[in-house]
Amino acid sequence: MARAWNPEFQHDDRERWICIYPVYINSKRSAADGRKIPKDKAVDNPTYQEIRDICAAAGLAVGVENKVHPKEPDPKDLRFRGRIRVHLRKEDGSPVLEQFPTRKSVYLHLGEMIPKLKARAQSQGSSQQSSGQQPGAAGGQKKKGKKGKR
Numbered sequence: 001m002a003r004a005w006n007p008e009f010q011h012d013d014r015e016r017w018i019c020i021y022p023v024y025i026n027s028k029r030s031a032a033d034g035r036k037i038p039k040d041k042a043v044d045n046p047t048y049q050e051i052r053d054i055c056a057a058a059g060l061a062v063g064v065e066n067k068v069h070p071k072e073p074d075p076k077d078l079r080f081r082g083r084i085r086v087h088l089r090k091e092d093g094s095p096v097l098e099q100f101p102t103r104k105s106v107y108l109h110l111g112e113m114i115p116k117l118k119a120r121a122q123s124q125g126s127s128q129q130s131s132g133q134q135p136g137a138a139g140g141q142k143k144k145g146k147k148g149k150r
Helices: 048-057 103-116 118-133
Strands: 018-020 062-065 083-086
Touching (some): 018 103, 048 062, 048 083, 048 103
Antiparallel strands (some): 018 083
């Protein structure tokens, strides 16, 4: 359970860890909707599990919270749920890992690594194969006219 904000919190306290919502690195969202990195470096619909896995693999301490970004159009949609807390700074204010001096460096790392995830590569490969197998399936045109029998 998160504690109420206190200005005496140190960088090691969980309340001072940075927050990452999936919308921050989502290429399908605009900057006005919350995206924080350039569109060409962002990812299509990232999930909090992917963000958590990449941050943990990089050696960052992470925590997951059941929260939704305020600009999400449907807060009940489970696909966009999840806020990741990441421990970025030591108690003295220096970075925990030198490769991540700022929160933006973490966002860019996520944008680079999420497409390389095994689960993401498999899902993209299967969708490309299924679309390639049925080129004429959608070729039939819809009949115009009366709806149903009279």
